[in-house]
Amino acid sequence: MDLGSSLGLEVFYPDYHPQEYFNAVNLEEEAPGRCSICWSMRLKDTAKQAKEKGFDCFSTTLLVSPYQDQELLVKLGLEAAEREGVRFHHEDFRPGFRKAHDEAKLKGIYCQKYCGCIYSEMERCRKSGKHS
Numbered sequence: 001m002d003l004g005s006s007l008g009l010e011v012f013y014p015d016y017h018p019q020e021y022f023n024a025v026n027l028e029e030e031a032p033g034r035c036s037i038c039w040s041m042r043l044k045d046t047a048k049q050a051k052e053k054g055f056d057c058f059s060t061t062l063l064v065s066p067y068q069d070q071e072l073l074v075k076l077g078l079e080a081a082e083r084e085g086v087r088f089h090h091e092d093f094r095p096g097f098r099k100a101h102d103e104a105k106l107k108g109i110y111c112q113k114y115c116g117c118i119y120s121e122m123e124r125c126r127k128s129g130k131h132s
């Protein structure tokens with residue numbers, strides 16, 4: 001059983017289209033440029049799904065991360081919300097980051113150490129000395 005089900009939540013898993021991502025970030029592989037492109041794509045898709053599924057708002061787990069540009073995330077979320085006619089729920093969840101991370105570890109929930117894109121993973125490996 002996954003975490004969403006164990007909490008009584010319905011979780012939607014959108015199709016993954018890596019080619020769209022790579023086309024969008026082409027020649028903009030460095031952070032923060034690629035991040036804003038990626039976030040914009042993801043937030044637009046999330047807003048669209050929220051509207052299609054009848055939700056009145058959407059958000060992003062990135063708002064809990066002390067490593068992400070919160071102002072830019074909110075700006076892009078609000079733009080996506082306006083475009084789709086749904087509300088973007090945003091607040092500063094960062095004060096709960098460490099507690100949530102520690103609790104996840106205790107429960108055996110995987111916490112990855114990068115955002116999810118291949119470029120972020122390569123940066124993480126370079127910083128840790130695992131990759132040259």
